Amino acid sequence: MKRDHGLHINPLTDVVISCGQTEAFAASIFAVIDHGDEVLLFDPAYETYGPCISLAGGIPVYVPLDPPYWTFDVEKFKKSFTSRTKAVVLNSPHNPTGKVFTTGELEAIAEACRSRDCICITDEVYEYITFGIHNHVSISSLHGMQERTIITSSLSKTFSVTGLLCFANSTGWRIGWSCAPSNIASAIRNIHINITDSAPAPFQEAALTALRSSTEYFKSLRTSYEARRDNAVETLSRLGFQIQFRPQGSFFLFAELPESWLHSDVDFVRELIKKGGVAAVPGCGFFHNSSNNENKYYNRFVRFAFCKSDETLAAAAQRIRELEVIGDKGLLKKL
Ligand SMILES: Cc1ncc(COP(=O)(O)O)c(C=O)c1O
Structure with a gap:
């Protein structure tokens, strides 16, 4: 302290x-x-x-x-x-x-x-x-x-x-x-x-x-997560997400769903798990008024985590890319 x-x-x-x-x-x-x-x-x-x-x-x-x-x-x-x-x-x-x-x-x-x-x-x-x-x-x-x-x-x-x-x-x-x-x-x-x-x-x-870890430990924690953040932004942008806000800290990326999936965060996550084997969390879990739909953003976002090994993140990106290839209009439409 x-x-x-x-x-x-x-x-x-x-x-x-x-x-x-x-x-x-x-x-x-x-x-x-x-x-x-x-x-x-x-x-x-x-x-x-x-x-x-x-x-x-x-x-x-x-x-x-x-x-x-x-x-x-x-x-x-x-x-x-x-x-x-x-x-x-x-x-x-x-x-x-x-x-x-x-x-x-x-x-x-x-x-x-x-x-x-x-x-x-x-x-x-x-x-x-x-x-x-x-x-x-x-x-x-x-x-x-x-x-x-x-x-x-x-x-x-x-x-x-x-x-x-x-x-x-x-x-x-x-x-x-x-x-x-x-x-x-x-x-x-x-x-x-x-x-x-x-x-x-x-x-x-x-x-x-x-x-009591050395300052090098804390430095490498930042740099390794920053590289994973950059990869996550790139992978999700390719998927069709417009990432306007790059995370400044933490290991999460809260991405707004594109038009075709607006207000369907739960459906989107379910499909991503079923078809791609990649898990994310629907944004509605983080907004307080998800039951009465007051907040217009409550089901427009999905939270992705990048706190996994490079191998796991690369495998997730690969699965997403494969889905992308299958889709005639890109993964988000195809799902
Ligand atoms: C913002 C925030 N606070 C607290 C926690 C939980 O911390 P702990 O494992 O120390 O209970 C999490 C875990 O996801 C978190 O994201």
């Missing part, structure tokens, strides 16, 4: 080690949200935030990120605050869009949190996966923010030990953390003790070694 963000954190009082960011986030929400408190979320969002806030008795309030660049209207954002707003959730680099929030955007969020006396709960799991000129800045390092920010992050993405639950089997090393002012960290620790008690000790030792 000191090296990357210039933050002074007391390891004994300001840190809670948990089972992945997922638990860090849940324990943080349960620690600070009372029944009826409102929590601002950017939409689309990683899918665990909304349910977790609701489970804690809070009310998620959504602020849209607008395509193609996933910017937000600062005035609309400010107007979303009410006397019940307790916290803002900020995930940058962002899943599913790959957006890295700009310093100007972070300043606007920080200013709103300071003036409304709100907490900012961050999800920084993609902090080391940023591309080109885009760098991760923790909002906690902005003026007056450390005292009102809960940082959550984990080993999962930086060290490729991410969790996946598949029926009775699950994977992942499940080490994450919250960093917060000591009074808030103490409340988070109380929740953590009551939901999982502790994170696995051998993996905490491994985490210590991992986090």
